[in-house]
Amino acid sequence: MSEEWFQFQERIKDHFLSLGAEARTNARIQGVRTCHDIDVYVQTRYLGENLVWLIEAKFWKAKVKKNQVLALRAIVEDIGADRGFIVSMAGFQKGAIEAANKTNIKLKTFDELLSDTREFAESEILRAYRERVNLLEDRYWSHSKRTRIEYGLRHDIIDTVFTFTGQELLTTARSAIMAAEDRDYPIDLQMVLTERKGEATADSFQQLCNWLNLNLNHLDERLLNAEWRMHENGDYRPNTGRTRARDSYITEFMAKAMMGKLEEK
Template sequence: MAKDWFTFQERIKDHFVSIGADAETNVRIQGVRTVHDIDVLVRTKYLGEDLTWIVEAKHWKSKVTKAQVLTLRSIVDDVGADRGFIVSLAGFQSGAMDASKNTNVTLKTFEQLKAHTKEVVESEILKAYKERLGIIEDRYWSHAKRVRIEYGLRHDFMDFSGHFTGQELLATARSAIMLAGVRKYPIDLQMHLTKHKGEAIAHNFQQLINWLNLNLNHFDEKLLEAEWAMYQNGDFKPRVGRTPLGEKHVTEYLADGLFQALENDD
């Protein structure tokens, strides 16, 4: 049993390491009131700041009880951890589930834990791409419409022969991120006015990230080339400033419409 429990702990630690967190087993940590022995201690920065998670590995044949949840809640509070997890082989009694509701203690089987933490990681990655889109979009709209047309960043009103339209790419990327946030795969990435990089369909998260990397890098390159040409020709006169916090970008409204249309189709 001791060997099985040790292996269970190590599998949990290895999972957190595999998603980019720092994790170690059998850690003694000083709290405000006393010292605690922790099965798995996890440190991560996925939410934009230093976080500490405490994980209890219950390789038991019996279900975890309410008392064990209350104990972990007190440990989490004493050491100032951000979240506690109990990972159980056998599951949880109803009292344990009730004791964890609306608290910072989460109860999971190992398979549920892997799915849950994967969602956390994917959410943070999508958040980073959304922030990058905001920076690109502010650069894009900082140039006058005439300048964007002249330097190949969008098509003219009656000319659909061009192969790049920044607004369409931004809106497509934003709607794709929204769909990925609710795990609505496959995601259609086809564009009408813009030649894209990569596949036109993302069947999973990794394929979407590959598409975002290819196309946002392409957009960055187009902007840099256009802005350098503007500078050389004396046309580089961007409107300086970022979109205020809490205010939507133009293509977010377009993406909302695309997202709602797809939702209504279902």
């Protein structure tokens, strides 16, 4: 093993670690038929789904050939991995590209691997945030307007200062997620609420995640405290139905309208 190849593997491993996955180099993995030596072995979990990726690091001067692709396809099948990557410094021959076409083997340069896998990870994280917003919204609207006002989940119509309203927080969170999906940074997170968390803009994905964590946790805490007081006072009478998958959420409609994403009829 050359020092350059060793460092190449380690850079790939460190990239996946930075995405929150488990990764190790020079792994020996038992397949159905035999053991295999894998340059970089990646395990992660997104939305309850376990994923295993195998990465072959080709720090070669020559382009990767078809037989290397076929060999990795066989290993991926024997181990039962979800996807295999060949990362090449020199590129790929035409036969290698054809052999990988429409399979779970992906041929990447190092820069392409960084970009594509980061986009995949970010899209899955955003999908998880969207589902959390869905759950919080169903919970928020399950209480009547009178109850939300009485227990501090929204302002009264006669209030001149908007201390807090879950509707605006959820709308802002949805519009921020939509902007992040389009990679439209910086993202405006301004709200009229006097009780808000975090910065007014997000210049990066990490900053957006920090904002979403702060504000969704804040809403979750307010809901929990309000619902506990409702229970103590005999006012806990929520509508426990969930929004159907084919229906739009109220704040989703509002966020799309704010961003000009409503489809013309």
